[in-house]
Amino acid sequence: MAQVYLAVDLGGTRIRAARCRAEGTIEARTEVFTQADQGVEAVIARIESAVRSMWPTTSDTTAAIGLVAPGPIDPWTGVILTAPNLPGMVNLPLRDRLGDIFNVPVFIGNDANLAGLAEWRFGAARGYTDMVYLTVSTGIGGGVVSNGRLLLGSRGLAAELGHITIDRTDGVCNCGNVGCLEWLASGTAIVRQIVERLRDGEPSRIADLVHGDLDALNVEVVAQAALQGDAVATAVLNKSLRALGLGVTSLLHMFNPSIVVIGGGVSNLGARLFDSVRATVKQHVMDPRYICPIVPAHLSGDVGLLGALALALDPPPQRQA
Numbered sequence: 001m002a003q004v005y006l007a008v009d010l011g012g013t014r015i016r017a018a019r020c021r022a023e024g025t026i027e028a029r030t031e032v033f034t035q036a037d038q039g040v041e042a043v044i045a046r047i048e049s050a051v052r053s054m055w056p057t058t059s060d061t062t063a064a065i066g067l068v069a070p071g072p073i074d075p076w077t078g079v080i081l082t083a084p085n086l087p088g089m090v091n092l093p094l095r096d097r098l099g100d101i102f103n104v105p106v107f108i109g110n111d112a113n114l115a116g117l118a119e120w121r122f123g124a125a126r127g128y129t130d131m132v133y134l135t136v137s138t139g140i141g142g143g144v145v146s147n148g149r150l151l152l153g154s155r156g157l158a159a160e161l162g163h164i165t166i167d168r169t170d171g172v173c174n175c176g177n178v179g180c181l182e183w184l185a186s187g188t189a190i191v192r193q194i195v196e197r198l199r200d201g202e203p204s205r206i207a208d209l210v211h212g213d214l215d216a217l218n219v220e221v222v223a224q225a226a227l228q229g230d231a232v233a234t235a236v237l238n239k240s241l242r243a244l245g246l247g248v249t250s251l252l253h254m255f256n257p258s259i260v261v262i263g264g265g266v267s268n269l270g271a272r273l274f275d276s277v278r279a280t281v282k283q284h285v286m287d288p289r290y291i292c293p294i295v296p297a298h299l300s301g302d303v304g305l306l307g308a309l310a311l312a313l314d315p316p317p318q319r320q321a
């Protein structure tokens with residue numbers, strides 16, 4: 001008889017669930033559409049059914065369920081405070097709801113934080129005691145491991161690394177703050193700046209690459225245009241990657257990590273991104289002793305499930321309010 005862990009990745013589009021072993025292997029998985037527009041109870045029913053379909057049918061027992069969800073979560077009570085892309089999920093005690101159904105320990109955490117925990121436990125930062133993780137995608141999220149523990153902060157809201165201010169003279173971010181790293185360097189930010197420049201009439205071949213359909217524009221197309229020497233693509237990428245490099249520099253000063261891991265779709269820019277970030281860090285860091293490896297994430301599509309597994313294996317110690 002062995003113990004298995006059930007992992008759930010609750011996203012705005014899909015619910016993924018998997019049966020995992022403690023060493024990080026996924027032995028079965030399932031995936032359904034979230035269909036958040038059908039309401040919270042329907043989403044919980046789909047999570048329940050996905051978890052049930054992963055329940056071990058052999059003599060193995062389920063040790064715990066881990067679940068990652070977007071947005072701020074109280075990691076000690078397992079209450080989802082709000083969840084972008086999941087309308088109606090406000091102050092939802094999802095941990096207790098699932099605990100009542102399945103009668104095993106349930107742990108819930110923020111998806112970006114736990115993606116970081118997954119990279120630390122199973123991926124690019126394995127063996128390091130201090131890590132900063134950034135996911136650069138439609139938004140920018142983060143996770144910090146300090147002295148071998150995931151940093152949660154006083155209310156479990158720590159490591160919103162996408163919302164450090166880089167340029168207070170720039171625009172207002174989705175979060176309400178100004179000139180955030182996410183506002184300047186996310187995939188959405190790169191595309192937004194390209195569209196602005198094209199609408200201003202700057203000459204570029206980008207519109208041709210998407211056959212005039214600017215809705216089809218993405219970071220891959222921008223990267224392709226930059227490779228072909230397009231001035232608009234090059235200028236926007238330079239600006240965004242410089243913002244990212246300045247953000248990482250601040251994170252080195254704040255957390256003094258021994259490794260920085262960058263994942264998310266924008267990290268597929270590869271050397272274009274990593275060389276630029278390393279160069280900006282080298283130029284601006286206050287002391288060369290802060291410099292550490294800045295590397296791509298390893299876990300790609302399974303990072304959410306492995307984050308949920310990592311949480312279930314090593315939940316935060318309970319504490320008094």
Ligand SMILES: [Zn+2]
Pocket residue numbers: 162163173174175176177178180181182183
């Ligand atoms: Zn922000």
